Amino acid sequence: MVAPILPLRAENIRVARGGKTLLGPLSLEIAGDGVTIVLGPNGSGKTTLLRALHGLERLRDGEVHWAVPEPETRKLQAFVFQAPILMRRNVVDSIAYPLLLDRMNRGEARDRATDAAEAVGLGGRLSLAAADLSGGEKQKLAIARALVRRPQVLFLDEPCANLDGKSTREIEAILIEARASGTRIVMSTHNVGQARRLADDAVFLFEGKRIDGGPADEFFSNPKTPEARAHLQGDLVP
Amino acid sequence: MVAPILPLRAENIRVARGGKTLLGPLSLEIAGDGVTIVLGPNGSGKTTLLRALHGLERLRDGEVHWAVPEPETRKLQAFVFQAPILMRRNVVDSIAYPLLLDRMNRGEARDRATDAAEAVGLGGRLSLAAADLSGGEKQKLAIARALVRRPQVLFLDEPCANLDGKSTREIEAILIEARASGTRIVMSTHNVGQARRLADDAVFLFEGKRIDGGPADEFFSNPKTPEARAHLQGDLVP
Amino acid sequence: EELKLAVTTSFANSGLAEILLPAIAEGTGIDVQLLIVGTGQALKLGEAGDVDAVLVHSRAAEEEFVASGFGTHRREIMYNDFIIVGPTDDPANVGLATLATEAFAHIAGAQAPFVSRGDDSGTHKKELGLWKAAGIEPTGDWYRAVGQGMGAALNTASGMDAYILADRASWLNFGNKGDLTQLFGGDPALFNQYAYIPVNPALHPHVKAVAAERLEVWLTSDRARALIEGYTIEGQQLFVFNAER
Amino acid sequence: MNDILTGMAEALRLILTLDPTLIEISLRSLEVTVSATIIASLISLPLGAWLAINRFRARRFVIAFLNALMGLPPVVVGLLVYVLLSRSGPLGVLGLLFTTSAMIIAQVIIITPIIASISHQAIRELWADYHDLLISLNTTRWQRIKALLWDGRRALLTASLAGFGRAIGEVGAIMIVGGNIDHATRVLTTAIALETGKGNFALALALGFILIALAVVVNLALHLLSKTERSSLW
Amino acid sequence: MNDILTGMAEALRLILTLDPTLIEISLRSLEVTVSATIIASLISLPLGAWLAINRFRARRFVIAFLNALMGLPPVVVGLLVYVLLSRSGPLGVLGLLFTTSAMIIAQVIIITPIIASISHQAIRELWADYHDLLISLNTTRWQRIKALLWDGRRALLTASLAGFGRAIGEVGAIMIVGGNIDHATRVLTTAIALETGKGNFALALALGFILIALAVVVNLALHLLSKTERSSLW
């Protein structure tokens, strides 16, 4: 087995652009098993936080440390972007691409990709160009592509935003299964119901700062800040 | 005042690509006031239907008729795409662009665009490049851009998919206000709660066919098909 | 066997090569490959050993080339002559002159447009020599140094209805005569001597000295004489064979 | 080999001594090529955009033809312009032959297909992004072209610079229509051809190096001004 | 004017009678230019991709320099190659001067910057789309280049065709290094230059029209084969 890349420690990280701080400074540790849910209003910095942890943002201050040195960790993580990034390929080739990077042979990669596509409900779309998929189907493709390498740590940025209720539950089931087999999940969502269903612990961002969060049962039943309280109620108003 | 472009009548329309029917054949009439909500699972043809009504899809069969001849109707409609299409401009210029097309002078267009941006909560982002906005902010921009011309008919394709609870309610309020001042709304959503809150009537699509729908109170309380029933329950499972 | 021979544009434009090359191939088995370049460039190619021999018409430059050891010797083969070409209405009355220098003086006096090759070629040097002999320093708007090969310069002269000094062969073969016509010729001062110079094998061991020598023999043979003197365009003989045995 | 080194030294000397002939022909090169680039851009950028947004039957053929025109041999362009502008030609009365105007015309013909083809390629991608939005907004054809040209301006600068590059190094056509007349139509490239014919390879190379330096300066200046490489794409 | 019509008639005649000289020099033109285009593409497509994905200090300068090299005057390239391949030059022993190989080398030098510059532009846009994904997937530099070249192959075809176009119409450089030797290194463009020098405008134009037709056919064939204009972008 490969060496575990966790715990992940973000120390005093800050992301800024053109003089404006978009995120932080904040510190965070991701360790053990489970699902961390990142919550917060639009523009509060969820995407920025996930990207910073994954190493996609230039940090103005602070550092992100993994348990093993950098080059090792990269291919043991995966990221599902908020707006799916699609390659100009068909569904099965898109999902197989990460496997081909690892020098898996083409036939096996396609088989694995086909399985992954079926798992997310794209079994009937294998040879369709990714660009021709519907909005929800594109998100499913991105999720399948992230899972196919069986990452140790999986970042998901609003992966279910365009999914129907049934698909959302199917994806949740897949994520729960992944967690059970040891994948550490860090995910942002605006769906508070989903957050409650999945979270082991929560991070609540507001204007780029972590102002609330903690173990899921505590946070969801009794948020400490009025901002978090208001946010959690936003969805529940009938 | 401009002539009303409604009713809109779609007669036996069918959209197909490479031999596969994506939508239809179906007929539909959009008339009077109110909000029509289009529901259905991922890939069921919601986007295709909205685009076909707006004239963006080549119809394999059938026709779409407005009350007045084509060229007149075009600028009295607006469309909010599922994946926001952003121009390479900043927020205020992006929103002002449709007004400039109507030869409004630049100053007035910017003022109106600024108001529209503030209404959707982008008041603090006016001179940011559209590409730098967060996922939810991009959707807000697209909504503001669609509203700024005060269209008679407004198509929205999952406009709140990436919005937080509070923003979703704000956009709903704006839509309700637009309906009150005479804008006819046709909108797809996976958020069944939102559908219930806004719908005057509903269209339920399944594998490209309209298999259910009708006046909102009837449809939501008593869907006729098992598919629609399952879909409406998808979100409610705890 | 192949042999590379650098020649000037005026020789190539004369069309004589098309007569000579097949006969050379037949008579000696040598496949002569012509490189058509400016006089200066032809000598430069010889200097670098990129061709096996040169055939040019610029005596001073040739003698310097041989003196510097780049060529083994200079062998005169034939000459043709230069003519003065100009607009049919002949505003400078060049047609009335009896000497080339006189014709040039007419042109300068009338300030009629005159195109000069301006490229240090054999033709250009001949032209400069004539101005000098006429005691004229050609400057001014009417004197246009174009810096091009013979054919291109003729095209330019044709386009601007200007006078130009050209070799008879190029002129007769020239397809874009426009309003130009031959106005003056025949003065011995206008003779144009072509010479053959093999590149020095002592400097460039790879050059085909043997073939170059066989070609020289052929070029100075009776067969060559017959072909060269028999070559006519529009009934005019173009070249006079004058190789010494 | 020696010629290259001598050429470099000679290039330096010419520049440092501000050689008046060099300055004259360099300025004329710039004048002709900048004019040609501007005129060709005014024609071909809208043309490229127009081709990108319109679907019509002969489209594929028109594009292939445009691409093929990139291969128009300069000499042929020179001949065509010569024939048109010559005294006996249809435009002979204008008296443009052997002037810088004729050279500009020839260069415009040579680089218009290049700029149009490259800009068409760039705009096609942008149009793929904008297509649905601009159709939905009920834009006129001209409004679409304007939006694409404006929002694609950085890529279009590259297209124009490619045209500039082609034109500044061009010699075959302008030799024929300009005539390489000293102090009138001689530019850097025709001077290079002349020196080559004379066998002055070192001087020819020197002028060549200067020409490249000039092109580098123009490119760098425009990229800096337009901030292309600080692009927010990045 | 007349010359143009006569030229067209003559072009038709040459083609219809399958003139053997015409066929010989056309095939040689194609041979040289296709070889040069393939070699230049192999160099410059990866180079363009490499430039698109790498950030380094001198980047802006390198790109401006590459753009400027598009303006390399053919005569200068010809001279440089001549100096290198000349018997008295460093590569003289190879005996390549005045062969089609020398012509291919010169054309490769001329079109490599063009293909690299245009492909860099196209790949830059694709890389802007793919950037986050390919970084996230922990791709090596070479894997990124491969993905960009493959997924951007249609735009890259345009880049290569631009290079082909430039090369097939090129005359200044191949004249110097090829020598325009009959039955050995004469191609369409050098034949055109030769006929122009003889004032045979109609024949020169005829060859020019044939050259354009050849370029149209090549472009059309490649576009059809690659389905560029049936793109799923559409």
Ligand SMILES: Nc1ncnc2c1ncn2[C@@H]1O[C@H](COP(=O)(O)OP(=O)(O)OP(=O)(O)O)[C@@H](O)[C@H]1O
């Ligand atoms: N160059 C910039 N200058 C100022 N603000 C910027 C700049 N770039 C991005 N921003 C802002 O920073 C924030 C980025 O937030 P981020 O994308 O992390 O939000 P988020 O929490 O993911 O939001 P959403 O829920 O809408 O996806 C946005 O509000 C955006 O407008």
Ligand SMILES: Nc1ncnc2c1ncn2[C@@H]1O[C@H](COP(=O)(O)OP(=O)(O)OP(=O)(O)O)[C@@H](O)[C@H]1O
């Ligand atoms: N060329 C094609 N061939 C076959 N199927 C296609 C083709 N293009 C699109 N499709 C399919 O047609 C359907 C289009 O549906 P549409 O985008 O209208 O779905 P939707 O109801 O909006 O879904 P979502 O909720 O995910 O946005 C998708 O299932 C897509 O995979």
Ligand SMILES: [Mg+2]
């Ligand atoms: Mg986000």
Ligand SMILES: [Mg+2]
């Ligand atoms: Mg959809």
